[in-house]
Amino acid sequence: QKEVEQDPGPLSVPEGAIVSLNCTYSNSAFQYFMWYRQYSRKGPELLMYTYSSGNKEDGRFTAQVDKSSKYISLFIRDSQPSDSATYLCAMRIQGAQKLVFGQGTRLTINP
Amino acid sequence: ETGVTQTPRHLVMGMTNKKSLKCEQHLGHNAMYWYKQSAKKPLELMFVYSLEERVENNSVPSRFSPECPNSSHLFLHLHTLQPEDSALYLCASSQPGGRRHEQYFGPGTRLTVT
Numbered sequence: 307q308k309e310v311e312q313d314p315g316p317l318s319v320p321e322g323a324i325v326s327l328n329c330t331y332s333n334s335a336f337q338y339f340m341w342y343r344q345y346s347r348k349g350p351e352l353l354m355y356t357y358s359s360g361n362k363e364d365g366r367f368t369a370q371v372d373k374s375s376k377y378i379s380l381f382i383r384d385s386q387p388s389d390s391a392t393y394l395c396a397m398r399i400q401g402a403q404k405l406v407f408g409q410g411t412r413l414t415i416n417p
Numbered sequence: 418e419t420g421v422t423q424t425p426r427h428l429v430m431g432m433t434n435k436k437s438l439k440c441e442q443h444l445g446h447n448a449m450y451w452y453k454q455s456a457k458k459p460l461e462l463m464f465v466y467s468l469e470e471r472v473e474n475n476s477v478p479s480r481f482s483p484e485c486p487n488s489s490h491l492f493l494h495l496h497t498l499q500p501e502d503s504a505l506y507l508c509a510s511s512q513p514g515g516r517r518h519e520q521y522f523g524p525g526t527r528l529t530v531t
């Protein structure tokens with residue numbers, strides 16, 4: 307079993323739709339949860355991070371962590387064509403250097 | 418230059434060649450990382466340097482040899498690679514300590530081994 311599972315997609319939705327991206331994980335020691343966005347021919351960029359459980363909102367983006375279910379989500383409201391990218395979840399144990407990444411979900415927002 | 422830069426952006430090499438990838442960060446960070454990104458696989462951490470000292474080596478074959486001469490520069494020396502080593506190689510940097518999850522990535526070097 308992979309430590310972090312993420313559906314690779316591809317996921318295609320119309321502009322303006324609400325997008326839900328998800329990851330599940332098996333290691334209950336993970337404490338930091340991140341979402342990175344990677345545009346074609348670019349490196350990943352940090353979008354949001356959450357420490358432990360709960361929700362975090364930043365503009366059109368909301369990150370949720372449910373540690374009891376070992377499940378994290380990223381919601382994108384009012385999706386735009388510029389949101390088309392691959393979204394990578396990542397996790398870290400407190401005190402560790404290593405980030406463990408999901409496979410990434412390729413998202414396309416159609417105008 | 419700002420952020421994290423990587424050169425070359427594209428590299429084609431034969432299995433008997435020796436080449437090096439270069440990474441430079443302009444963010445004042447103290448930790449640097451090499452990752453391998455292959456199609457349909459998660460990002461794989463290869464090496465971590467913190468304050469110029471290697472702190473993690475994720476069972477990477479010896480044909481990959483990292484070097485960190487100072488906190489701003491990171492190299493990955495390549496020799497006698499295999500076709501399965503073809504991938505996007507990403508460099509990242511971060512502050513040490515509690516902000517290690519805030520990693521800033523370069524654009525990557527697309528490596529093809531023939």
